[in-house]
Amino acid sequence: MRPVRTAFAGALLGTLVLAGCGQTGTTTATPT
Known part of the structure; x- marks a missing residue:
């Protein structure tokens, strides 16, 4: 298993x- 995948x-x-x-269905997609 590679550290990148982990x-x-x-x-x-x-x-x-x-x-x-934290968010109860407020935002569907959270930008990382």
Whole structure:
């Protein structure tokens, strides 16, 4: 497993968690 893929997966998961917890369906797509 490459560190680049791990970082990408981590960032994607973090964005999903933030979008789910912080914003309750306010913004559909959050620019990273």
